[in-house]
Amino acid sequence: MKILVTVKRIPDPDASVKFADGAIDTSSTKWVPNEFDQYAVETALRLAEDAKSKKRHAEIVVCSVCPAAQRQHITTFLAMGADRGVVVDADDTALDSQAVAKLIAGVFKKEGADLLVCGKLSQDSEGNEVGQRVAGLLDLPIGSFAGGVTWDQGSGAMVVSREVDDGVETKKVPLPSVLTCDLRVVLPSSVKNGVTPDDHTYNEGPRLASLRGITMAKRKKVEQLKPADLGVEAGSAVNNNAVTPPAARAAGQIVESVEQLVEKLASEAKVL
Amino acid sequence: MSKVLVVVETDGTTIKNASLPGVTAGAELAKHTGGELHLLVVGSGVGDAANAVGAAGFGAAGVHVADHAELAPFTTEAWTDTVVAAAKALGATALGGTATSTLRDVIPRAAALLDAPLAAEITGVTGNNTFSREMSAGRALADFTLSGSVVCFTARASDFAPAAAGAAAPVSAADVGTPNKRGAEVVGIETTQSARPALTEASVVVAGGRGMGSGENFAPLETLTDLLGGALGASRAATDAGMVPADLQVGQTGKVVAPELYFAVAISGAIQHLAGMKGSKTIVAINKDPEAPIFQVADYGLVAKWEDTLPQLIELVKAKKSG
Numbered sequence: 001m002k003i004l005v006t007v008k009r010i011p012d013p014d015a016s017v018k019f020a021d022g023a024i025d026t027s028s029t030k031w032v033p034n035e036f037d038q039y040a041v042e043t044a045l046r047l048a049e050d051a052k053s054k055k056r057h058a059e060i061v062v063c064s065v066c067p068a069a070q071r072q073h074i075t076t077f078l079a080m081g082a083d084r085g086v087v088v089d090a091d092d093t094a095l096d097s098q099a100v101a102k103l104i105a106g107v108f109k110k111e112g113a114d115l116l117v118c119g120k121l122s123q124d125s126e127g128n129e130v131g132q133r134v135a136g137l138l139d140l141p142i143g144s145f146a147g148g149v150t151w152d153q154g155s156g157a158m159v160v161s162r163e164v165d166d167g168v169e170t171k172k173v174p175l176p177s178v179l180t181c182d183l184r185v186v187l188p189s190s191v192k193n194g195v196t197p198d199d200h201t202y203n204e205g206p207r208l209a210s211l212r213g214i215t216m217a218k219r220k221k222v223e224q225l226k227p228a229d230l231g232v233e234a235g236s237a238v239n240n241n242a243v244t245p246p247a248a249r250a251a252g253q254i255v256e257s258v259e260q261l262v263e264k265l266a267s268e269a270k271v272l
Numbered sequence: 273m274s275k276v277l278v279v280v281e282t283d284g285t286t287i288k289n290a291s292l293p294g295v296t297a298g299a300e301l302a303k304h305t306g307g308e309l310h311l312l313v314v315g316s317g318v319g320d321a322a323n324a325v326g327a328a329g330f331g332a333a334g335v336h337v338a339d340h341a342e343l344a345p346f347t348t349e350a351w352t353d354t355v356v357a358a359a360k361a362l363g364a365t366a367l368g369g370t371a372t373s374t375l376r377d378v379i380p381r382a383a384a385l386l387d388a389p390l391a392a393e394i395t396g397v398t399g400n401n402t403f404s405r406e407m408s409a410g411r412a413l414a415d416f417t418l419s420g421s422v423v424c425f426t427a428r429a430s431d432f433a434p435a436a437a438g439a440a441a442p443v444s445a446a447d448v449g450t451p452n453k454r455g456a457e458v459v460g461i462e463t464t465q466s467a468r469p470a471l472t473e474a475s476v477v478v479a480g481g482r483g484m485g486s487g488e489n490f491a492p493l494e495t496l497t498d499l500l501g502g503a504l505g506a507s508r509a510a511t512d513a514g515m516v517p518a519d520l521q522v523g524q525t526g527k528v529v530a531p532e533l534y535f536a537v538a539i540s541g542a543i544q545h546l547a548g549m550k551g552s553k554t555i556v557a558i559n560k561d562p563e564a565p566i567f568q569v570a571d572y573g574l575v576a577k578w579e580d581t582l583p584q585l586i587e588l589v590k591a592k593k594s595g
Contacts, residue, residue, distance in 0.1 A: 010409070013408070013409065013543075016411075017408050017411045017412050019412075024407075024408075024412055026407070028334075035547070085453070096389055097380070097389075097390065098383065098384065098387065098388070098389060101384055120525070121525075123408070123409065123524070124407060124408050125407055125410075126392070126393070126406070126407055126408075126524070127380075127390070127392045127394055128376055128378035128380070128392060129390055130380075131312035132348070132376075132377060132380035132381045132384070133380050133381065133383065134384075135381060135383035135384075136352065136380070136381035136382070136383075136384035136385050137384050137385075139454070140454065141349050141454035141455055142348060142349070142377075142381075142456075143348075143456075144348070144374075144376075144377050145373060145377075146282075147518065149442075159459065162373075163373070163518055163519065164373040164374075164461075164519075165290070165372055165373040165374075165470075165472075165519065165521070165527075166463050166464055166470070166519060167461065167462045167463040167464045167517075167519060168461075168462045168519075169458060169460070169461045169462075170458070170459040170460040170461070170462075171347070171455065171456060171457070171458050171459065172457045172458075173456050174454075174455040174456070177456075181301050182303075182525070183508065183512065183518075184512070184518055187512075202475055211421075212329070236389075237388075237389035237418055237419045237420050237423075238389050238391075238416055238417075238418055239416060239417045239418075239419065240414055240415070240416045241415045241416055241417060242414070242415045243400070243407070243412050243413070243414045243415075244412070244413050244415075245411065245412065245413070246406065246410060246411070246412070246413045248569075249550065249555075249569050249571075252555070252567070252569075252570045252571040252572060252573060253571070253572060253573070254567070254573045254575065255572055255573065255574050257574075258574070258576075258581050258584045258585050258588060259588065261556065261572055261574050261585070262585065262588040262589060262592060264572055265533070265556070265572065267593055269533075269554045269571065271476075271532055271553075271554050272531040272533075272589065272592050272593075
């Protein structure tokens with residue numbers, strides 16, 4: 001069993017967004033791992049490991065499309081516990097989602113992976129499309145927006161709790177397949193793999209790298225590929241005309257009492 | 273001629289309200305490209321619903337119905353096969369719909385099969401295959417143009433008015449292709465039962481955050497919600513803590529809402545939450561922390577504990593409603 005996980009570097013979401021010449025200015029950006037990809041790697045680890053014996057039942061490969069010199073985020077995920085990495089050396093900011101999806105589909109085929117785990121979206125571009133696109137390109141079934149996953153070892157399928165607009169849908173997806181991870185997949189009992197006891201509870205959220213993990217990460221292999229190695233001509237059909245800060249809301253007012261609030265909502269805002 | 277194909281969802285008898293903003297976005301795109309709007313109804317046994325969509329018209333040149341047993345219950349695998357086949361048969365130059373959880377699953381997969389770019393969760397149509405959308409939790413606004421023989425879009429419901437019924441449009445059978453679930457199987461659906469309007473369609477939203485402390489403490493918020501005929505919402509902190517169900521989450525990773533009136537109670541206002549509600553017309557914030565960032569977007573802020581304010585707020589709103 002081999003699990004491929006996509007990971008992306010994004011501008012630090014807690015830093016302010018800077019603009020220059022009708023675009024986002026990334027010249028002084030601190031790049032950090034995308035939060036949803038941390039959930040994806042945590043999901044893969046929970047699927048792969050026996051939480052009691054720490055034995056692994058699947059290999060976890062993390063894959064990123066980015067300039068090879070800027071792959072620090074891959075090391076972060078190796079320190080978290082992934083086994084090895086693949087970096088597709090390209091300027092990800094100049095690629096559209098279809099190009100990225102073709103590259104990831106190429107790595108999936110080259111690796112002969114059984115499962116692709118993606119974050120639901122990246123916090124910077126918020127496209128929410130790459131996992132779905134890769135599933136389409138590879139003609140695979142998908143469990144998107146997963147808030148919970150149970151690996152049914154008997155039938156070789158993932159049973160996915162999907163967070164849909166008006167509730168939760170349970171979908172059984174046979175391997176090979178694709179998962180995209182929503183927030184609640186990292187709650188203490190959201191992932192079950194049939195090896196770790198079902199009543200095991202994890203700490204909430206993605207795990208932190210241990211000191212040993214950080215030392216080990218430096219020795220783990222990261223393969224470097226070019227788009228041409230995967231037979232993909234990488235480009236973009238999306239042309240930004242301008243990226244600007246949105247108009248700020250007009251300043252509001254602080255009211256002193258509930259009476260004043262209700263009075264203003266009725267007479268000023270006219271919403272009551 | 274360019275043809276914009278919008279996928280609409282039905283509740284079995286007619287179009288779902290959630291699909292109407294996507295029809296508006298499609299109509300605007302058709303206008304900018306000088307082309308026609310077409311609607312696609314997908315499902316099993318949806319003939320009556322398609323006829324109802326045809327009767328309402330929505331400014332479309334045609335309503336196409338893809339009816340096949342494999343298309344219910346919804347799976348993105350089978351739906352995408354059909355949507356792509358119908359788009360190709362029609363010669364669609366654009367394909368899209370509202371950014372519901374259904375179409376956020378289907379349209380990217382269809383875009384991959386059509387080798388097409390996708391404008392995801394657009395907030396506006398500004399020209400020929402030119403759109404606007406937000407990025408980085410609402411802190412950047414992009415205006416961009418897609419190139420290619422076919423382009424795709426999903427429209428953010430809060431940014432487009434629901435399409436209005438118009439002259440009837442002819443209904444015809446679509447090319448359904450060969451829908452195939454790829455071995456996937458829907459085992460169950462737990463729908464959140466609520467007598468309240470849908471969060472994304474309500475004119476009033478009352479939302480609670482981490483500061484509410486527990487699910488039981490949401491009771492006064494529910495009272496206020498029902499008094500105003502609104503929908504209940506929550507911040508990620510409150511849904512993650514299990515106080516209320518996950519589908520009530522408002523924010524970058526939850527639902528994006530833009531009601532007439534939004535109450536943020538005991539919500540600090542992280543940028544991820546603001547991204548989901550700052551389009552609201554009037555924002556009221558009640559928080560005990562005067563430094564909470566929610567006050568920077570609020571039209572009316574009240575620095576107070578919810579325990580000390582909600583009972584009185586409910587009484588005064590009740591009095592206003594009956595007076």
